[in-house]
Amino acid sequence: MEAVLNEAVSLLDEAGVPALTFRALAGRLGGGVGSIYWYVSGKDELLDLATDHAVGPLLAELEARPDADDPIDELRTMAVRMFDAIVVRPWLAAYFMRNSLLQPNTMRLYERLGQVTLRLDLTPRQRFHAVSAIVGYTVGTAADLGQEPPREVVDGEVGREEYLARFADLWRGLDPEQYPFVHQIADEFAHHDDKDQFRAGLDLLLAGLRLEAEG
Template sequence: MARPQTRTGEGRRRASHSMESVLAEAAALLDEAGPSALTFRALAGRLGGGAASIYWYVANKDELLDRTTDYVIGDVLAAIEKLPPAGDPIDELRAMALTLFDAIVERSWLAAYFMRNSDVQGNALRLYEKLGQPTLRLDLTARQRFHAVSAVVGVVVGSAIDLGRELPEGFLDSGVKRDDFLGHYAGAWRELDPEEFPFVHEIVDEFDGHDDVEQFRAALELTLTGLRRQAGA
């Protein structure tokens, strides 16, 4: 990563910490308490300096979030590059999608900033490139490749966001578990008029206690199956 230009004047001394340490501590804060906890004051306190020292590295919180996201995506990219080669391009795409999904589930804040600013997110752009390269071995147009990778990213990121979503405050305060939460709504759905809500009545038993990861994998397979059929593979 290129060293940022000095933000507050060339005469000021460089902070004693490094860009890597700033981003590592920022990621730790985000992991612990989410974006609201990431302030320059809190970050500087963890690094042992003043809040003004963070401005040597980034201009504002948005840039800090983008660079921290890219720092973490660097690890995801490294994991993807270690995946064993597959002869089938769709199998390769699936393996990469699952790796990205696991990373976002582990760090729910990641989804909001992934690919938000490719000017500073070089790792994210490289990851996007990696996801797209297998489609070059399929009989698709440029538009179809673009739509295919966009669909895969959408399924991965959207599913990971849904999996990391907290229960409503009232349920959290009561100590209700996830299965009880689903059961509460499943019970209410079963009371609906089946003529007005035939689909809901059809799937309510599947919804009640469903596995979110299984649901994600099913959505990913539907997407990849459609891609395979489109490519005639």
């Protein structure tokens, strides 16, 4: 099973979900398509198991870390590591925690986040909402930023800065009375760093959680 999941993750990393077919997987393993069915019932189960397999090293890393003195700092560190792991593997986002029966690693990661909130003065509902918000923001943002760049950027026809500058120029050309916000942030958009943007949003979310816990 370990070999099956290792090769499944490799195929997903190389070309995403469309690349993960039983025929391609069997070819990697040097066997027939029928042999894959000894391990999984179909592609959906394989995707869930491959996702959990890919999350395993992240979970092991986080479990090995000593807890930070400040639980909010601990939540920030965990979210940033989750983001880093998913942004390079955007296929993970669609299947992350999709099936807790088949994904013990993702379930343990969710539990670990939740246990950190036990150190905060929150109600059970507030803890549930807090962890849901952190996971949703982290996974969703990583999936968005991990998408395939535009063709002209991939082909090297234009750089990232030039590509962003095109849209910033378009925004500057909009009616400032109808789009005052877009006009104000156009320069920020043109030169923003995706990871900094994620961290800034995460800090806003966690600042709200701190206020709720201290209120």
